[in-house]
Amino acid sequence: MDWLHWIIYVVIILAFVLTLVMSFILIERRVVGRFQLRLGPNRVGPQGILQPVADAVKILLKEDIIPSKVDRVVHLLAPIVTFAPAVLIFAVIPFQQAGNGLFFDLKSTASMVDLDVGVLFIFAISSISVVGLVMAGWASNNKYALLGAMRTIAQMVSYEIPMVLAVLGIVLIAGSLSLADIVDKQNIPFILLQPLGFFIYFLGATAEMNRSPFDLLEAESEIVAGVNIEYSGMKFAMFFLGEYAYALAVSTITSVLFLGGAKFPWGLLPQSFIWLLVKILLVFFVILWIRSTLPRVRVDQLMGFAWKFLLPLSLINLFLVAAEGMLPSGFTWPIVALNVTLAVALVVIWANRFYRVGGAKVA
Amino acid sequence: MPDNRISLGQGILKGLALTIKHFISRPIITVQYPEERLVTSRRIRGCDLVWDSERCTACCTCAKSCPQGNIHIETKVRPDNTREAVVFEIDHGRSMFCGLCVESCPFDAIHMGRSYERATYNRDSLVIPKEKLVAQGDRQPSGYFRPQFEETLPPQSLLIYGGKSSEVKTPENPPPQSPATAAPVSEKKEPAEREKVGVK
Numbered sequence: 001m002d003w004l005h006w007i008i009y010v011v012i013i014l015a016f017v018l019t020l021v022m023s024f025i026l027i028e029r030r031v032v033g034r035f036q037l038r039l040g041p042n043r044v045g046p047q048g049i050l051q052p053v054a055d056a057v058k059i060l061l062k063e064d065i066i067p068s069k070v071d072r073v074v075h076l077l078a079p080i081v082t083f084a085p086a087v088l089i090f091a092v093i094p095f096q097q098a099g100n101g102l103f104f105d106l107k108s109t110a111s112m113v114d115l116d117v118g119v120l121f122i123f124a125i126s127s128i129s130v131v132g133l134v135m136a137g138w139a140s141n142n143k144y145a146l147l148g149a150m151r152t153i154a155q156m157v158s159y160e161i162p163m164v165l166a167v168l169g170i171v172l173i174a175g176s177l178s179l180a181d182i183v184d185k186q187n188i189p190f191i192l193l194q195p196l197g198f199f200i201y202f203l204g205a206t207a208e209m210n211r212s213p214f215d216l217l218e219a220e221s222e223i224v225a226g227v228n229i230e231y232s233g234m235k236f237a238m239f240f241l242g243e244y245a246y247a248l249a250v251s252t253i254t255s256v257l258f259l260g261g262a263k264f265p266w267g268l269l270p271q272s273f274i275w276l277l278v279k280i281l282l283v284f285f286v287i288l289w290i291r292s293t294l295p296r297v298r299v300d301q302l303m304g305f306a307w308k309f310l311l312p313l314s315l316i317n318l319f320l321v322a323a324e325g326m327l328p329s330g331f332t333w334p335i336v337a338l339n340v341t342l343a344v345a346l347v348v349i350w351a352n353r354f355y356r357v358g359g360a361k362v363a
Numbered sequence: 364m365p366d367n368r369i370s371l372g373q374g375i376l377k378g379l380a381l382t383i384k385h386f387i388s389r390p391i392i393t394v395q396y397p398e399e400r401l402v403t404s405r406r407i408r409g410c411d412l413v414w415d416s417e418r419c420t421a422c423c424t425c426a427k428s429c430p431q432g433n434i435h436i437e438t439k440v441r442p443d444n445t446r447e448a449v450v451f452e453i454d455h456g457r458s459m460f461c462g463l464c465v466e467s468c469p470f471d472a473i474h475m476g477r478s479y480e481r482a483t484y485n486r487d488s489l490v491i492p493k494e495k496l497v498a499q500g501d502r503q504p505s506g507y508f509r510p511q512f513e514e515t516l517p518p519q520s521l522l523i524y525g526g527k528s529s530e531v532k533t534p535e536n537p538p539p540q541s542p543a544t545a546a547p548v549s550e551k552k553e554p555a556e557r558e559k560v561g562v563k
Contacts, residue, residue, distance in 0.1 A: 034386055035385060035386050037385060037390075037391055037392045037393070038391065039391055039395070042395075289379065289382060289386075293378045293382040294378065347372070348371055352370055
């Protein structure tokens with residue numbers, strides 16, 4: 001019955017991604033509106049919950065303009081290449097662990113495929129979306145699109161490195177690349193064992209998905225709209241959906257890797273996919289909180305932050321995790337205390353002694 | 364540039380604290396327009412002109428002063444040798460609401476309105492005949508160039524002067540009483556008021 005498993009999970013994942021992406025769009029608009037003392041969309045349906053549907057209908061009916069001098073094939077493929085990886089990521093996400101659950105018990109992990117190299121798969125797949133953005137920038141035959149694409153390559157390639165190094169810390173603690181194993185090992189959420197790793201991963205992921213304050217890809221004041229400037233109608237919607245699907249993917253991966261996935265903290269309640277959902281929404285809220293607080297960084301600040309701040313810190317973090325791995329087991333809480341202290345101390349020391357934002361000098 | 368101050372990231376933390384405080388405790392400051400609306404300025408030049416048939420002597424000064432010729436008046440002489448406006452039409456669709464007709468009226472018979480909702484489905488309905496020009500419903504005169512009305516109108520509610528909740532005028536509230544009938548103008552006051560603006 002293998003094919004049945006595939007079909008069921010394809011349906012589940014598509015439903016999960018599309019519903020959550022739709023609700024993320026609404027949640028973002030409502031929450032950011034609240035942050036700015038507005039209400040946000042509240043007209044279509046009760047509390048505006050049908051706003052994404054109205055937007056979707058509008059955008060489906062729009063004319064699809066193809067500028068005359070674009071590279072047609074690449075222009076058409078780019079939004080698909082951007083959107084598809086974000087959905088692919090969910091193939092390895094464990095929605096619920098094997099064993100007893102809050103609502104129902106499972107014989108095996110509830111994921112489409114429990115890859116032994118799940119973490120590797122995630123990072124391999126998620127970097128494909130850069131290719132889509134570059135294709136869009138190149139094919140659009142537009143200087144702003146190309147500038148946006150160039151920025152995106154630089155940004156995404158740079159931030160991938162500290163991000164992956166930070167996640168390596170998790171892999172070292174869990175001793176496995178499989179996401180189900182990583183969740184299994186989280187008797188306490190890894191955010192406590194790896195505060196510095198979480199910090200680096202979260203900032204890196206924020207930059208990876210081109211979220212404010214790292215949204216240089218579509219810095220309106222500088223490059224109009226970035227790569228999607230020549231796109232309209234459904235193709236633009238694909239970029240838009242891809243952005244939110246990627247935000248959803250990042251929230252999910254963060255929840256799985258650092259917050260314990262489907263487990264309730266300390267196992268106080270039986271595990272359930274509900275907890276995963278709550279954690280995803282929590283992480284997304286923090287992303288929105290950061291978005292509504294911080295202004296956009298400059299390009300040089302962005303690159304300096306990745307290479308001179310996050311990368312050294314992630315290397316130090318990796319060394320620390322490796323050293324702590326040699327301790328005998330049973331020192332969980334002292335290690336938590338030590339790691340939190342070290343994380344704060346390292347960030348403060350590094351920020352003050354070795355790195356200045358925009359200073360372009362390592363003193 | 365050596366800067367030896369130790370930064371603990373207070374700036375970012377302070378910003379995050381401020382935004383979350385806004386998120387949790389600050390009331391929404393936007394006005395949910397069709398349900399709530401603010402009280403307009405007492406001197407608003409709204410989207411209509413209000414005509415007072417009692418005071419009008421059909422002298423046509425307003426029609427002559429209109430830069431666009433929007434006011435159409437036809438008069439007839441009554442038996443007592445006064446004049447009466449048989450037709451008094453204003454094309455609101457072409458009006459730019461400059462208020463020159465209001466300023467030029469020697470008898471305070473035409474006023475700017477306070478309403479600002481004048482969307483219609485066709486242009487013809489913007490030409491308003493004299494039966495509909497008088498103060499009725501939400502066609503109420505504003506205090507523009509009519510200080511005698513201005514005193515009777517409710518003060519403007521401004522968001523910058525604090526919360527909106529107390530000052531918002533909801534549709535349930537009774538509209539302000541018609542000053543056109545409530546506050547008759549003293550004849551002595553008029554020339555002085557007109558002089559203030561000056562003919563120069």
